[in-house]
Amino acid sequence: MASTMHGPPGILVSGLHKSYGPVEAVRGVDLRIDPGETVALLGPNGAGKSTTIDVVLGLAQPDAGQVSVFGTTPADAVSAGRTGGMLQTGSLIEGLSVRELVTMVASLYPHPLDVGQVLETTGAESFAAQRTTKLSGGQAQRARFALALVGDPDLLVLDEPTAALDVEGRHDFWGSMRDIARNGKTVVFATHYLEEADAYADRIVVMARGRVVADGPATQIKARAGGRTIRATLPYADLGALRALPGVTGADLRGEAVVLACSDSDSALWALHSAFPDAHDIEVRGAGLEDAFLELVSGDQSEVAAP
Amino acid sequence: MSHATYLRYELVRTFRNRRFLFFSLGFPLLMFLLIAGANQSKRLDGIPFPLYYMTGMVSWGAMIAIISSGTRISAERQIGWARQLRITPLSTRTYFRSKVVGGYVMALLTIAVLYVAGSMLSVHLDARQWALMTLLLLIGLVPFAVLGIMLGHLLKPDSLGPAVGGVTSLFALLGGAWGPLSTSTTFVDIVKCIPSYWLVQSGKVALGGPGWPPLQAWVVLAVWTAALAWLAVAAFRRDTARLT
Ligand SMILES: Nc1ncnc2c1ncn2[C@@H]1O[C@H](COP(=O)(O)OP(=O)(O)OP(=O)(O)O)[C@@H](O)[C@H]1O
Ligand SMILES: [Mg+2]
Numbered sequence: 151m152a153s154t155m156h157g158p159p160g161i162l163v164s165g166l167h168k169s170y171g172p173v174e175a176v177r178g179v180d181l182r183i184d185p186g187e188t189v190a191l192l193g194p195n196g197a198g199k200s201t202t203i204d205v206v207l208g209l210a211q212p213d214a215g216q217v218s219v220f221g222t223t224p225a226d227a228v229s230a231g232r233t234g235g236m237l238q239t240g241s242l243i244e245g246l247s248v249r250e251l252v253t254m255v256a257s258l259y260p261h262p263l264d265v266g267q268v269l270e271t272t273g274a275e276s277f278a279a280q281r282t283t284k285l286s287g288g289q290a291q292r293a294r295f296a297l298a299l300v301g302d303p304d305l306l307v308l309d310e311p312t313a314a315l316d317v318e319g320r321h322d323f324w325g326s327m328r329d330i331a332r333n334g335k336t337v338v339f340a341t342h343y344l345e346e347a348d349a350y351a352d353r354i355v356v357m358a359r360g361r362v363v364a365d366g367p368a369t370q371i372k373a374r375a376g377g378r379t380i381r382a383t384l385p386y387a388d389l390g391a392l393r394a395l396p397g398v399t400g401a402d403l404r405g406e407a408v409v410l411a412c413s414d415s416d417s418a419l420w421a422l423h424s425a426f427p428d429a430h431d432i433e434v435r436g437a438g439l440e441d442a443f444l445e446l447v448s449g450d451q452s453e454v455a456a457p
Numbered sequence: 458m459s460h461a462t463y464l465r466y467e468l469v470r471t472f473r474n475r476r477f478l479f480f481s482l483g484f485p486l487l488m489f490l491l492i493a494g495a496n497q498s499k500r501l502d503g504i505p506f507p508l509y510y511m512t513g514m515v516s517w518g519a520m521i522a523i524i525s526s527g528t529r530i531s532a533e534r535q536i537g538w539a540r541q542l543r544i545t546p547l548s549t550r551t552y553f554r555s556k557v558v559g560g561y562v563m564a565l566l567t568i569a570v571l572y573v574a575g576s577m578l579s580v581h582l583d584a585r586q587w588a589l590m591t592l593l594l595l596i597g598l599v600p601f602a603v604l605g606i607m608l609g610h611l612l613k614p615d616s617l618g619p620a621v622g623g624v625t626s627l628f629a630l631l632g633g634a635w636g637p638l639s640t641s642t643t644f645v646d647i648v649k650c651i652p653s654y655w656l657v658q659s660g661k662v663a664l665g666g667p668g669w670p671p672l673q674a675w676v677v678l679a680v681w682t683a684a685l686a687w688l689a690v691a692a693f694r695r696d697t698a699r700l701t
Contacts (some may be wrong), residue, residue, distance in 0.1 A: 240537025
């Protein structure tokens with residue numbers, strides 16, 4: 151499957167727009183994911199991650215733009231059994247045990263994996279004989295993961311796959327995902343957990359308000375935030391004036407304190423000091439991935455296209 | 458690939474649903490045993506009462522069984538399982554086929570149980586009559602299978618229950634499954650345009666009738682099936698567009 155070097159991209163999304171009534175869920179997303187890549191979709195609630203995933207899985211039709219999966223339409227990729235998905239919402243049908251349900255779904259695919267092995271990989275073996283309606287949230291999540299894997303698809307699309315899992319569950323989950331990614335699968339997962347995106351994805355795509363606001367390896371995402379923030383106590387601060395300071399890319403109020411996101415913290419610090427002499431308790435900090443993320447999705451300055 | 462496994466588990470699920478079994482099977486059976494049992498030696502229109510009543514209950518029970526496939530469609534939509542299935546290679550056609558086959562298996566089970574109950578209350582028919590009656594019943598159920606699919610895509614489970622109850626009762630009542638309503642010729646002419654009338658008539662083979670002689674039976678069933686299928690497709694399209 152790594153032989154796809156010269157083949158079509160795993161996922162190609164261009165100019166994607168999708169609205170639900172008056173809500174513009176996705177407003178012009180471009181995305182290319184190559185076969186074998188593991189990509190995290192990171193973004194706050196309502197960013198458009200699930201909508202993008204729905205379109206890639208053929209569950210929603212784009213209002214505008216093109217989407218292809220391994221060079222075909224999403225629907226064709228699904229019919230050919232090349233896509234497997236774990237959706238953010240949805241429960242399992244009743245009347246079957248976990249093993250029976252996984253077997254039932256496996257039978258729909260042209261080349262399914264061995265059911266017993268998938269149950270083991272996903273940690274669903276211990277409750278495989280239990281009815282699907284009698285599972286804990288995390289167990290149901292593992293069963294749904296098994297459903298996504300059992301068809302042995304080339305592309306795995308996982309919408310917040312670890313949302314209901316405990317610490318051990320998460321650890322196991324990412325352990326099995328590593329093996330899967332190593333086998334040359336293309337993996338896209340949506341998450342709110344920065345550490346997960348940082349640790350398990352080759353690339354992070356940050357979405358906010360229906361757009362891609364950053365796209366690159368974790369290190370590059372951190373760098374894009376300029377690296378530092380300045381925090382100072384400054385009552386009745388004028389945010390507009392603060393944002394206009396040299397080296398400052400964004401300003402926020404946190405009670406009596408202001409937090410400045412900086413592209414050049416040295417000039418910003420000097421400028422702050424001369425323009426606002428009563429600023430005190432000043433701290434300068436290097437931004438972690440979390441700050442980078444918050445800055446990227448915070449709105450004002452982030453309407454820039456991805457690099 | 459074969460869809461035998463998928464279909465098998467669909468049927469397993471149906472049989473494990475006790476509530477469903479109770480209402481689709483138990484209700485007509487109970488009514489038959491109580492009412493036909495109490496009137497075992499009576500005759501209606503010159504026909505032994507149990508035989509008369511069995512044909513009505515068979516039509517009604519089989520109708521409930523087959524429309525209930527819609528209940529399952531609706532429930533699967535509600536919990537998001539329809540979306541999960543749409544990201545597997547399962548085709549829409551196979552999905553519907555499995556639901557229709559499931560409905561027919563339940564209908565056949567209902568028919569068989571009521572035949573057995575009928576035999577216990579001294580209903581005697583020859584093999585040809587049993588077979589012809591069953592065949593015509595299965596054909597007469599076609600529009601109701603389609604109606605079930607339509608309702609399944611139109612309604613949520615909480616409104617579907619009452620809707621199925623009301624619709625099946627209305628069709629059973631008008632079709633004469635619960636006994637003749639009126640002998641006025643105008644009334645009979647009107648109910649002859651309703652598919653459940655012919656469903657009930659299919660049972661009349663056993664009463665010595667010739668099956669469905671008039672062309673009208675076939676036309677009524679075909680027209681209802683076509684109209685309901687058109688509505689079902691519209692409901693399905695609207696529904697899958699919204700499923701997103
Ligand atoms: N079926 C729908 N009908 C109407 N609006 C919708 C629908 N699905 C999503 N939306 C809206 O589209 C926007 C994007 O939603 P989406 O589910 O794609 O976000 P998300 O990034 O997955 O968020 P979360 O992290 O909360 O899962 C939201 O404003 C949401 O309210
Ligand atoms: Mg989401």
